[in-house]
Amino acid sequence: MRDDPAGTIAAKADELTVLWPALAAALERDNGAPGPPSGPAVCSAGVVNADVLHAVMTLQREIPAARDKACDLIREPRQPRPVLTCLTALPRLAGRLHALGHTGAENRIARDMARWTVLAKSALGLRVPDRPIGRRCPLCADAPILVTVGAEGFLRPAGKGVAVEWQHSGCIRCPGCEASWTVSQWPHLGRLLESSPSSPTPRRSPC
Ligand SMILES: [Zn+2]
Numbered sequence: 001m002r003d004d005p006a007g008t009i010a011a012k013a014d015e016l017t018v019l020w021p022a023l024a025a026a027l028e029r030d031n032g033a034p035g036p037p038s039g040p041a042v043c044s045a046g047v048v049n050a051d052v053l054h055a056v057m058t059l060q061r062e063i064p065a066a067r068d069k070a071c072d073l074i075r076e077p078r079q080p081r082p083v084l085t086c087l088t089a090l091p092r093l094a095g096r097l098h099a100l101g102h103t104g105a106e107n108r109i110a111r112d113m114a115r116w117t118v119l120a121k122s123a124l125g126l127r128v129p130d131r132p133i134g135r136r137c138p139l140c141a142d143a144p145i146l147v148t149v150g151a152e153g154f155l156r157p158a159g160k161g162v163a164v165e166w167q168h169s170g171c172i173r174c175p176g177c178e179a180s181w182t183v184s185q186w187p188h189l190g191r192l193l194e195s196s197p198s199s200p201t202p203r204r205s206p207c
Helices: 005-030 049-073 083-099 103-123 183-195
Strands: 131-136 145-148 152-158 161-167 171-173 180-182
Touching: 005 049, 005 083, 005 103, 005 152, 049 083, 049 103, 083 103, 171 183, 180 183
Parallel strands: none
Antiparallel strands: 131 145, 145 171, 152 161, 171 180
């Protein structure tokens, strides 16, 4: 994400354009009509209505605000627009910000996109939480606890609806410096942990 904000923004915008209607459908269904679920069958694990509502309200507020801020920075006129329109405009606006040297603002959009995706997926039951592994990062000064990255569901078009495709990252990640190690790199991580004085096994994870 740090290395390629444009790639992150484009990929997350694509995902969010699918997640946003799924959130709306989940909210509608939770609120009520009797009969079989009309929305995508992504919520069989049990949606907490409050989580969906929180995600909808956050995205509804923050996505247009991010678009407005980007328009202001590049001095582009703006009109109120629906969430999806603002969302699809963000990759282009981020590209303009980059071209004009506002890389801080571009990175902020990338971070927000990633955060919105996590929020939407968590609300829809599409994200298994990361799990702490009880060892500290060998690369960080403040050495946070390393985590295994939880599985993530992706919505794919299937027939008239959508289907969930689960992906297991098989990654260990540091929430501090964002360093990550895939399964094939675990032996290397093991050697790093053995030789690192800053990674004693803590008695209890603070998470
Ligand atoms: Zn780290």
